[in-house]
Amino acid sequence: xxxxxxxxxxxxxxxxxxxxHSHFDALYVVEQPRARARIAQHGGAVLAGNLERASxxxxxxxxxxxxxxxxxxxxxxxxxxxxxxxxxxxxxxxxLAEDRVPGGESDGVTVLAMDxxxxxxxxxxxxxxxxxxxxxxxxxxxxxxxxxxxLMQDDPDPDAxxxxxxxxxxxxxxxxxxxxxxxxxxxRAENRAxxxxxxxxxxxxxxxxLEEYDMIAMVDAQPSxxxxxxxxxxxxxxxxxxxxxxxxxxxxxxxxxxxxxTILTEYLRAVDAKLPQRLATALLYGIKADTxxxxxxxxxxxxxxxxxxxxxxxxxxxxxxxxxxxxDDALDVLARGIAQRQVVxxxxxxxxxxxxxxxxxxxxxxxxxxxxxAEWSVxxxxxxxxxxxxxxxxxxxxxxxxxxxxxxGDLGGAGGxxxxxxxxxxxRDWRARQGAATSRALAQGIVTRFTRALRS
Numbered sequence: 348x349x350x351x352x353x354x355x356x357x358x359x360x361x362x363x364x365x366x367x368h369s370h371f372d373a374l375y376v377v378e379q380p381r382a383r384a385r386i387a388q389h390g391g392a393v394l395a396g397n398l399e400r401a402s403x404x405x406x407x408x409x410x411x412x413x414x415x416x417x418x419x420x421x422x423x424x425x426x427x428x429x430x431x432x433x434x435x436x437x438x439x440x441x442x443l444a445e446d447r448v449p450g451g452e453s454d455g456v457t458v459l460a461m462d463x464x465x466x467x468x469x470x471x472x473x474x475x476x477x478x479x480x481x482x483x484x485x486x487x488x489x490x491x492x493x494x495x496x497x498l499m500q501d502d503p504d505p506d507a508x509x510x511x512x513x514x515x516x517x518x519x520x521x522x523x524x525x526x527x528x529x530x531x532x533x534x535r536a537e538n539r540a541x542x543x544x545x546x547x548x549x550x551x552x553x554x555x556x557l558e559e560y561d562m563i564a565m566v567d568a569q570p571s572x573x574x575x576x577x578x579x580x581x582x583x584x585x586x587x588x589x590x591x592x593x594x595x596x597x598x599x600x601x602x603x604x605x606x607x608x609t610i611l612t613e614y615l616r617a618v619d620a621k622l623p624q625r626l627a628t629a630l631l632y633g634i635k636a637d638t639x640x641x642x643x644x645x646x647x648x649x650x651x652x653x654x655x656x657x658x659x660x661x662x663x664x665x666x667x668x669x670x671x672x673x674x675d676d677a678l679d680v681l682a683r684g685i686a687q688r689q690v691v692x693x694x695x696x697x698x699x700x701x702x703x704x705x706x707x708x709x710x711x712x713x714x715x716x717x718x719x720x721a722e723w724s725v726x727x728x729x730x731x732x733x734x735x736x737x738x739x740x741x742x743x744x745x746x747x748x749x750x751x752x753x754x755x756g757d758l759g760g761a762g763g764x765x766x767x768x769x770x771x772x773x774x775r776d777w778r779a780r781q782g783a784a785t786s787r788a789l790a791q792g793i794v795t796r797f798t799r800a801l802r803s
Contacts, residue, residue, distance in 0.1 A: 349374055351407050351438075353398060353427065354418040357382040360391060376407055399426045404434040411435040418443040428456070478617035481599065482517065485582060485614075488597060489518055492561035494526070496552075500568045501531030502706060503549060505541055506606045507567035508533075509626075509633030510584065512547055513611035514566055516626055517618075526560070528552040530575060534704030536671035541632060544664050545625050567607040569593050569600070572760075584610055586637075588748070590762060602764075605641075605649040608633030612652035627659035632668060639713070643742055643766045677707060684711055684726065687790070688718075691798060695721045698790035699728035705735045709769070712737035723747075723801075727793055734777055734789060736770040738763070738797075745801065754800035 352359045355378040363373070375386050375393040383395035396403035398419065407413075415438055419427055428440065440456045489495055497514055499507040511527045518525060527549045533539050542549055554575040557563065564582040571591045580595040586604040593600060601610060608630045615622060634653050638645040641653060684697040695715045702708060708728045715724035716739045723744070727736045736755065738747045748763035751770050755761040758780055759772035774784045781792050 348372075349392075349409070349413055351376060351404075351413050351415045352418075353415060353431075355379060355382075355398065357385050359416065359418055360386050360393075364389075374407055374413075376403065399423065399430050401430045401433040404431050408435045408438070411438060413438060415440045416443070417441065475617050478613050482614050482618050485597060486518065488581060489562055489564075493524070494560045494562075495520060495524065496557065496560040496563045497525055497527050498563055498565050498568065499527070499529045499549075500572055501529060502534050502704070503529050503531075503538065504535070504567070504706070505538060505629075505636040506586075506608050506633040508538065508541060508547060508549065509629035510566040510607040510611045511549075512626055512629050513608065513615060514564060514584070516623075517611070517614055517620065522548065526550055526552070528556075530554060530573065535706030535710060536673065536677075537636075537668060537710075538706065540668045540671040541629070544668055545629055547629065565595075566611075570595075586610065587764075588762065590760075603646055605638035605643070605645040606634045606636075606652075608637070609646075609649045609652040612656060613648070616655060622656065622659050624659060624661050627656040628661045628664055630656045631660040632665055639766075644764050676703065680707060680728075681711060681714070684715070688715070689790075689794060690718070690721070691794060693721060694723040694725060694798065694801070696790070696794050696797075697724070697726045698786060698793065699726065700786045702728040702730055705730045705733075705771075708735050709737040712739045712767075715739075716741070725793065725797055727789065729774065729786075729789070732774050734759075734770075734772045734774055734784075736761075736772075736793060738768045738770075740766050742766040750797070750800050753803060754796045 350373045352373050353376045357377065360375050373392070375391055376398065377383050377393060377395050378398055380395060383393050386393040394403065394407055411434070415431060417427065417440055421444070424442065431438065431440065442456055442458050444458050444460060495518065497511045499511055515525045515527065527547065529549060529551060532551055533542060533549060541547065557577065562581040563577070563579065565580055566584050569583055569585055569587065569589065570577050570580055570593060581597065583593050583595045583598040583600065584607060585600050586602060586607045588602040589600055599610060604610060612630050631653065634649055638649055641650060680699050680702055684699045687698065689696040695718045697711065697715055699708060699711065708726050712724050712726040715721065715726055723738065723740045725736065725738050727734060738751050740747050742765065746765045747768035748765070751761045751763060751768040755770040755772060758776055759770060761770035763769055778784050782788065
């Protein structure tokens with residue numbers, strides 16, 4: 348049913364447009380001719396006239412039952428409501444007021460205090476307006492760059508891939524104008540399936556290739572995440588905590604968010620960008636993957652972004668991505684981990700030994716958290732001369748990133764979020780501090796260090 352929004356100027360129309368409700372089914376009833384022209388120019392249904400005349404509402408109502416939102420100065424409340432009631436005696440009316448007096452409403456009238464209206468409409472509208480300004484600044488910064496590199500971590504995950512694709516769309520770049528790049532390769536089966544099924548081109552590049560690009564953006568990563576020294580970065584957008592202060596021309600880092608894809612979804616919504624099915628599917632999977640289906644570290648912003656992209660996504664393609672084939676050698680690794688697992692005070696430890704790619708360790712860390720009675724899973728393995736440790740927890744215990752930094756921060760890079768974290772340690776550094784780096788020694792050393800950090 349169409350709603351009737353009554354206000355002398357275009358205040359209500361601008362608020363709803365800024366809050367993302369520009370396509371809300373409404374008829375705007377205004378007094379100012381300029382307001383009428385402005386709303387009509389943008390495709391809004393609008394009538395103009397004296398708000399205290401019943402004849403205006405005879406033109407506005409179709410059934411007499413349409414809900415009315417009334418935003419006028421207090422001195423005019425009674426006269427305008429009387430005019431509405433002469434035409435539509437039964438129409439429900441919501442009256443915006445500076446304050447609400449309990450029991451002060453007449454029949455069929457609901458008084459909504461301005462502070463409540465601000466929480467529900469004005470604050471989101473302001474956030475959207477600020478985000479739009481941020482996006483305009485980002486677009487202006489990259490406007491003159493012939494070639495842009497959108498750089499992800501060495502083994503991009505779904506959140507990074509989706510965010511990179513969204514940033515490319517935000518800039519309006521073609522394949523030749525913007526490269527989605529990584530210094531490593533995509534190893535995890537689901538992530539390879541994502542790029543194949545959604546036809547997302549991710550290029551493996553060398554550090555020396557950075558000179559070929561006019562500007563560099565980092566998504567779901569920060570300069571400190573890379574072993575390579577990157578002299579200049581134009582933009583960083585990420586949801587991980589800053590390990591070291593990020594030096595970039597522009598940056599947007601929000602550790603409270605569950606996924607970087609959420610930030611990019613807000614960017615796209617703020618400028619009313621088109622959301623093709625392929626991009627929506629990527630963003631939905633990015634948010635799902637980093638928040639474990641909104642169950643781990645998700646905020647209201649993540650939920651709003653999830654809901655927005657959900658209706659635009661290809662769910663058949665998503666099911667194919669989430670259930671990729673698992674190779675025989677990966678099953679052998681899993682079997683080894685299951686056979687050699689240890690459970691210590693609610694912590695499941697599993698050292699997998701040598702593995703083909705590090706994402707397998709993270710994948711099995713999620714799996715081992717399903718063990719009955721487990722509050723933590725700590726899964727490790729060695730890849731190309733490095734020890735990778737992935738940690739997961741149930742979310743209501745100590746922060747995983749904090750515990751992992753205490754346990755392994757003196758040996759290598761370690762950190763993460765409340766319920767998931769990762770450490771990467773060179774085996775030569777482990778040997779220098781811990782001694783032997785056999786599978787048995789690594790497994791025992793991880794148990795000792797982690798339990799000590801957990802109890803500290």
